[in-house]
Amino acid sequence: MSTFSAIQMMQGYLQVVTDRQQQITSNIANVDTPGYRSKDVNFHEAMQRVMNGNPNMQLQPVSQEEFGLTERPDGNNVDIDRESLLLSQTQLQYQLGVQLVKSQFHTLLTAIKE
Numbered sequence: 001m002s003t004f005s006a007i008q009m010m011q012g013y014l015q016v017v018t019d020r021q022q023q024i025t026s027n028i029a030n031v032d033t034p035g036y037r038s039k040d041v042n043f044h045e046a047m048q049r050v051m052n053g054n055p056n057m058q059l060q061p062v063s064q065e066e067f068g069l070t071e072r073p074d075g076n077n078v079d080i081d082r083e084s085l086l087l088s089q090t091q092l093q094y095q096l097g098v099q100l101v102k103s104q105f106h107t108l109l110t111a112i113k114e
Contacts, residue, residue, distance in 0.1 A: 006104050007101060007104050007105070010097055010100050010101045010104065011101075012047075012050030012051075013047065013050060013097050013100075014097045014098070014101070016041065016043060016046040016047055016050060017090055017094045017097060019041050019046070019063075020040065020041040020043060020046075020086075020090050021087065021090045021091070021094065023039055023040060023041050023063055024040070024086050024087045024090060025087070026039070027039060027040075027083050028078070028080065028083050028087070030076070030078060031076070031078045031080055031083075032076070033076060034074040034075055034076060035074065035075040035076060036075075036076045036077075036078060037065045037066070037075075037076075037077055038065070038069055038077050038078045038079070038082075038083070039063050039064060039065050039066060040063070040064065040086070041062055041063050041064075042062040042063075042064055045062045046062045049062070069082070
């Protein structure tokens with residue numbers, strides 16, 4: 001895999017992680033909204049689209065309602081502890097992606113200098 005295609009792949013990865021983080025923060029913002037249903041980005045399906053797709057295509061988040069979560073009497077099923085854990089996990093995934101992009105650029109810079 002060329003450095004350029006690896007960077008494009010990492011760009012797609014970072015976009016998927018960003019989309020997921022936005023969905024999680026939306027869930028947290030709606031923790032007290034009656035009838036709100038928790039949603040999440042299907043990370044694996046979105047990454048498959050990144051891996052198989054045209055690097056120039058616009059990716060739309062693959063968001064889906066989460067089922068099997070405990071629902072409160074007002075119909076809301078957002079669990080703040082669960083969402084906080086998912087947000088922490090997503091932040092770590094984003095940091096990993098940024099480090100990988102930095103590594104790819106460092107490799108590219110080394111190749112240019114030599």
